[in-house]
Amino acid sequence: MSLDFGPAVALSCRECGTxxxxxxxxxxxxxxxxxxxxxxFGTVTRASIExxxxxxxxxxxxxxxxVDVATKPNMxxxxxxxVKAGNLGKALGIRSLHVKDDSGNPTHSFKDRVVAIAxxxxxxxxxxxxSCSSTGNLAGAVTAAAARAGLDACVFIPAGLEQAKIAMAxxxxxxxxxxxxxxxxxxxxxxxxxxxPMGDKWGFVNVNLRxxxxxxxxxxxxxxxxxxxxxxxxxxxxxVASGSQLTKIDKGFKELIELGLVEDGPYKIYGAQALGCxxxxxxxxxxxxxxxxxxxxxxxxxxxxxxxxxxxxVLDIARRTGGSVEDVTDPEIVAAIKLxxxxxxxxxxxxxxxxxxxxxxxxxxxxxxPELETVVLNTGDGLKTLDAxxxxxxxxxxxxxSLDAFRATV
Amino acid sequence: MSVSVRIPTILRTYTGGNxxxxxxxxxxxxxxxxxxxxxPGIGARILDESGKIRRFVNVYVGEExxxxxxxxxTPAPEGTQISIIPAVAGG
Numbered sequence: 186m187s188l189d190f191g192p193a194v195a196l197s198c199r200e201c202g203t204x205x206x207x208x209x210x211x212x213x214x215x216x217x218x219x220x221x222x223x224x225x226f227g228t229v230t231r232a233s234i235e236x237x238x239x240x241x242x243x244x245x246x247x248x249x250x251x252v253d254v255a256t257k258p259n260m261x262x263x264x265x266x267x268v269k270a271g272n273l274g275k276a277l278g279i280r281s282l283h284v285k286d287d288s289g290n291p292t293h294s295f296k297d298r299v300v301a302i303a304x305x306x307x308x309x310x311x312x313x314x315x316s317c318s319s320t321g322n323l324a325g326a327v328t329a330a331a332a333r334a335g336l337d338a339c340v341f342i343p344a345g346l347e348q349a350k351i352a353m354a355x356x357x358x359x360x361x362x363x364x365x366x367x368x369x370x371x372x373x374x375x376x377x378x379x380x381x382p383m384g385d386k387w388g389f390v391n392v393n394l395r396x397x398x399x400x401x402x403x404x405x406x407x408x409x410x411x412x413x414x415x416x417x418x419x420x421x422x423x424x425v426a427s428g429s430q431l432t433k434i435d436k437g438f439k440e441l442i443e444l445g446l447v448e449d450g451p452y453k454i455y456g457a458q459a460l461g462c463x464x465x466x467x468x469x470x471x472x473x474x475x476x477x478x479x480x481x482x483x484x485x486x487x488x489x490x491x492x493x494x495x496x497x498x499v500l501d502i503a504r505r506t507g508g509s510v511e512d513v514t515d516p517e518i519v520a521a522i523k524l525x526x527x528x529x530x531x532x533x534x535x536x537x538x539x540x541x542x543x544x545x546x547x548x549x550x551x552x553x554x555p556e557l558e559t560v561v562l563n564t565g566d567g568l569k570t571l572d573a574x575x576x577x578x579x580x581x582x583x584x585x586x587s588l589d590a591f592r593a594t595v
Numbered sequence: 596m597s598v599s600v601r602i603p604t605i606l607r608t609y610t611g612g613n614x615x616x617x618x619x620x621x622x623x624x625x626x627x628x629x630x631x632x633x634x635p636g637i638g639a640r641i642l643d644e645s646g647k648i649r650r651f652v653n654v655y656v657g658e659e660x661x662x663x664x665x666x667x668x669t670p671a672p673e674g675t676q677i678s679i680i681p682a683v684a685g686g
Contacts, residue, residue, distance in 0.1 A: 210605070217652040219682070372683045375683070376603070376680045376683055377680070379604070380604045380614055391683060427683075475650050477662060478662050478663065
């Protein structure tokens with residue numbers, strides 16, 4: 186089998202540094218630490234990136250993908266809008282604020298970024314089926330990408346997900362299996378399936394393809410920096426589910442500095458969780474460097490991972506950069522969704538309510554400097570989590586079609 | 596007491612490729628101790644130098660993540676299934 190992963194040359198354990206050849210493996214056999222792609226970058230310039238397509242493949246020379254990736258059937262996600270959020274900034278008292286709005290991806294969440302990389306890994310390894318354990322958004326991203334790439338799909342979700350996420354995962358074909366349990370139990374199931382003959386030749390995007398998949402989140406860092414005019418934001422608020430996205434955004438910023446594509450400067454990374462599933466913020470506040478798992482209970486189902494694999498790295502990064510990890514209640518999440526919508530015209534899913542709610546709390550508690558360049562992530566589309574706001578989003582009035590009736594409502 | 600232990604792919608080099616082996620012990624700690632004497636070296640892959648479960652491995656006794664139970668002191672009743680699983684990204 187001839188593998189082509191572009192600039193990626195090996196897998197390397199994030200814990201102990203042991204190196205392995207590129208393959209469909211995800212955990213270090215020495216210490217169980219997560220494996221990640223290790224690179225030998227060639228010459229990468231701002232000009233070479235800017236000449237690329239208006240999607241994540243403009244960064245292909247920084248990703249574990251073949252050089253001709255843009256010619257293959259793929260969802261081509263990314264290059265989503267970085268919205269200058271003057272109204273929200275004014276409402277919160279922040280001088281310069283942007284929203285990175287990833288609801289603009291093909292299946293309306295940031296997951297298209299990571300799945301696009303996993304698809305190329307699945308092709309490389311000759312897998313015929315694309316699979317995942319999902320809190321919802323990932324399932325839809327996987328079934329859509331499999332349809333586009335001509336692969337079979339079989340995805341696993343907790344049975345109690347939002348209807349819109351179930352429909353979104355099912356409409357693209359393939360098999361959708363609801364597991365009676367939490368996301369963490371779905372994860373455990375998939376980990377066992379992977380060692381079983383039933384899972385042979387399957388690419389589980391967030392399990393055996395994780396070292397490739399996870400790299401897709403670096404593109405958020407690259408895009409934000411490029412869209413700010415090749416500058417790092419000084420503060421960034423990122424949702425924390427497994428912690429992978431936050432960890433890889435930090436990796437992306439560090440690579441941009443090392444490659445000389447942006448000026449080196451301090452940036453603070455803040456993690457955002459829902460109080461009903463806040464194992465990482467709890468550990469942060471308690472000063473711990475390990476994360477005690479919890480059983481999730483929150484409307485932010487896309488963040489409802491009680492046993493976050495990359496939680497320890499989130500703690501390390503928040504502390505190293507001078508940020509923090511904070512949480513908000515479900516009512517605060519709903520209020521933040523409405524605040525973002527009414528100030529900027531962006532309808533976020535509950536995870537976006539978590540980041541905006543945490544942003545507000547960080548300002549109010551003095552943890553965030555309102556004078557610094559700040560970016561907040563919205564990672565998904567509010568249409569997928571309508572249940573969260575439907576009670577608060579009814580018609581202002583229902584009237585007969587007469588001017589008098591309308592006048593009476595004013 | 597006799598239990599069964601599910602072995603993740605990356606540790607099957609120790610168990611001659613077996614995905615499931617039998618174990619013995621009153622608590623998880625005892626079971627892992629016996630496992631290491633049956634398959635020398637496997638214990639150090641699951642526990643760190645100070646004897647704690649490594650931070651990127653999940654161990655289940657029956658359906659329960661042992662970090663919700665009593666950790667290494669979690670009882671291992673006769674016939675129970677113990678699973679050792681690497682942590683997985685989300686979601």
